[in-house]
Amino acid sequence: MIKGMTLVREVASADALDKLSRLLLSLGFEEGKGWKDEASQGTALLAPLGNLELVTGDRPATPALLIEVMGLDAIHAAVEKWLLANYKSEEVPSLLAAPELTSWNSRLFSVKLPAAGGEGLELGFWQSENPLHGKPVAIEGDLSAVGMKVAIVTARWNAVITDRLLQGSLDALVRSGASRADIEIVRVPGAWEVPSAARTLAETKKFDAIVTLACLIRGETAHYEAIYNEVARGIGQSQQDTNIPHAFGVLTCETLEQALDRAGIKAGNKGFEAAIAAIEMVSIQGKIRAEGGK
């Protein structure tokens, strides 16, 4: 069983080893377990990922040691600064190349680190231009609500807040392509009643998702914890029992001001966010079912 891979490169001196190790650590390598004995020493520089790439065919030459990075231009600037501190300034242009596009949808720059009397070292730093590069393949939901039927349950208690949450949810659904005719709005007295209405709606099997909206304010609700726990439990249980996504747009706030902030004044609109989560979950469910049928 393979455990790991180690690439060994020799540098000219203990001083060169120290300087280069510092540079690479500052760029993001993690320090591993180095070693030192009477005759020699080594620094271990750990990268989060590594792979052995075997290639063939007619292809442009690349440095044998390629380091994948994020923020290529910042890395280039840091390497240039380091070169200027450690080599003569007139040497630097011949040691450091500018980042260039490769034929494999990436940008790359190479840096040569000559060693007195030795082979020296050439490093290539590169960054993919593909935003999905390196991301694990995953099932992800789309944000299209076209054709989706959604029920929104909203509490009348603290209506100054819940009406804003409702506007946010409607905005998200309609902007994502849902038809207003496919959105059912149900108003209930307070947060306490939300789970039961959500469950009744879910059990009709007429809706792809349920969005639940309410606002509990601790300062005004003595039994706040008791109500909140039951509301959260009831909505979660309805979702699990019916297998229809229930988005949780129940605000739990210390003050009215905090609630206003979360209803669109400052910190986004939680009703909007809940509706987006519902849309995403409907899409994810469809994809998981489709994958399962493969």
Ligand code: DLZ
């Ligand atoms: C009673 C009550 C209180 C004190 N506070 C809130 C609140 O902050 N947010 C909310 O949505 N509802 C509150 N309620 C009403 C209860 O949720 C419920 O509607 C009533 O107790 C009637 O069952």
